[in-house]
Amino acid sequence: MAELIRLVFNEIEKMVRKKRILVIFLILSVLIPIFVYAQLQQTQETVKRLGTDDWKVALQQKIVDQQNRLNSSGIPEEWKSWLKVQIDQEQYYLDNNINPTTPGAPTFIRELIEQSIGWLLLPLLVMVITIDIVSGERSDGTIKLLLTRPVKRWKVLLSKCISIYLLISFLIVLYGLMAFLVSGFVFSFKGWTVPVLTGFIIKNNNLITDSVQLIPQWKYVIMAFGLAWFVCIIIGTLSFMVSVLVRTTPAAMGIMLAALITGSVLSGLATSWSGAKYFFSVNLGLTDYLQGQLPSIEGLNMQFSLINLSVWGIAALIIAFITFIKQDMLG
Numbered sequence: 001m002a003e004l005i006r007l008v009f010n011e012i013e014k015m016v017r018k019k020r021i022l023v024i025f026l027i028l029s030v031l032i033p034i035f036v037y038a039q040l041q042q043t044q045e046t047v048k049r050l051g052t053d054d055w056k057v058a059l060q061q062k063i064v065d066q067q068n069r070l071n072s073s074g075i076p077e078e079w080k081s082w083l084k085v086q087i088d089q090e091q092y093y094l095d096n097n098i099n100p101t102t103p104g105a106p107t108f109i110r111e112l113i114e115q116s117i118g119w120l121l122l123p124l125l126v127m128v129i130t131i132d133i134v135s136g137e138r139s140d141g142t143i144k145l146l147l148t149r150p151v152k153r154w155k156v157l158l159s160k161c162i163s164i165y166l167l168i169s170f171l172i173v174l175y176g177l178m179a180f181l182v183s184g185f186v187f188s189f190k191g192w193t194v195p196v197l198t199g200f201i202i203k204n205n206n207l208i209t210d211s212v213q214l215i216p217q218w219k220y221v222i223m224a225f226g227l228a229w230f231v232c233i234i235i236g237t238l239s240f241m242v243s244v245l246v247r248t249t250p251a252a253m254g255i256m257l258a259a260l261i262t263g264s265v266l267s268g269l270a271t272s273w274s275g276a277k278y279f280f281s282v283n284l285g286l287t288d289y290l291q292g293q294l295p296s297i298e299g300l301n302m303q304f305s306l307i308n309l310s311v312w313g314i315a316a317l318i319i320a321f322i323t324f325i326k327q328d329m330l331g
Contacts, residue, residue: 003151007159008166011133015167020129024171027125028178036183039108055099063090085202085294092209093197104191105184106217112179113224114287120260122228123235123284125171127256130164130239132249134324157324161240161317168236172229192218200292220290227286230306234313235260238280241316244324267296274299280312 015021047053070083093100101107116122134157180189194217201208239256246252263281266273276282277297283305288295295301 004155004159004162007151007155008162011159011163012166015129015163020167021170024125024129024174028175031121032178032182035112035179036108036186039111039183040186043103055101056094059090059094059100063087063094066090081294085206085292088206089200089292092212096197098195098197098214100196102191102194102217104188104194105180106191106194106221108183108187109176109179110196110217110221110224113176113221113228114291116175117228117231117284117287120264120284122171122175122232123260124257126168126232126235127239127253127260129167129171130236131243131253131256133160133164133240134243135246135249135252136243138247153325154321157244157321161237161320164236164240165233168232169229172225172232176225192216192221196220198223198290198292202292202294224287224290227290231284231286231309234280234309235284237313237316241320244320273297277304278308280309283308 046058052058066083066087070080070087090100101111195214196217197212197214198220199211199213201211235256238259239252242252242255243249246255260281263279263284266276266279266282274297277299282297283300285293285296286302286305289302289305
């Protein structure tokens with residue numbers, strides 16, 4: 001156990017020397033203020049257009065705009081289904097006198113973490129910081145020195161895997177903390193106890209509200225960040241596997257980037273192909289289920305996506321360990 005802990009600390013030290021943590025901090029230091037400013041501008045523009053900051057007026061106008069789009073010709077059927085669900089959900093908020101966009105840092109980070117998976121921001125950051133954990137050492141030859149030590153190969157690889165998971169956990173905490181601090185100074189730090197609706201179910205393109213429940217926003221934020229952490233762990237595990245299988249970092253990065261983009265393309269262009277739901281990157285939007293959004297492909301739901309991603313992650317770990325133990329990593 002002590003030996004494994006030393007190996008983990010060694011891997012983390014290597015990541016620190018490569019300035020990975022600093023790079024993450026700098027990227028987030030640029031992106032998060034941009035997101036906050038964009039949100040502020042959008043809020044001000046909405047108030048200016050409507051002439052009031054009453055959330056009910058804004059939500060009613062949004063419903064009217066969506067109904068006009070729904071009644072217009074030339075809209076694909078899947079878009080109409082999505083719009084209908086959105087209208088029903090927003091009307092439910094309106095009927096129950098619940099503001100889904102209460103101003104404040106908690107609301108901002110809730111919306112940010114929900115969008116960060118769909119935008120592939122967090123998956124891409126995870127891929128960048130983990131993709132060369134093995135392939136990078138094979139390219140520069142340092143893996144030879146590591147494997148000539150009297151340490152079992154599986155322990156070497158396990159230490160790398162643990163260090164990746166620790167770094168991903170740090171990334172999620174840093175992301176949420178920076179978003180909260182920056183947005184708090186702009187929107188205020190209040191809103192943790194604001195009620196949020198969850199439990200919407202989509203069945204046959206219809207919104208089912210029988211299981212909807214009201215929870216405080218802090219609980220919703222924890223659930224959203226937990227799902228985002230799980231998605232990032234799976235992406236990190238798959239990147240870890242690719243790094244073991246591929247000898248060069250650019251090739252490994254290209255494979256993972258193509259896999260992530262393929263999921264986005266399938267979600268948008270192959271909505272009628274039910275087989276696409278088995279691809280891992282189609283199932284990354286776990287936070288969408290909390291919101292009650294219409295799945296891009298029929299048959300997707302929270303349970304299916306969690307099982308699908310878990311199977312992909314377990315399979316990736318098995319392949320990575322078997323390959324690392326059996327293959328000639330010194331050649």
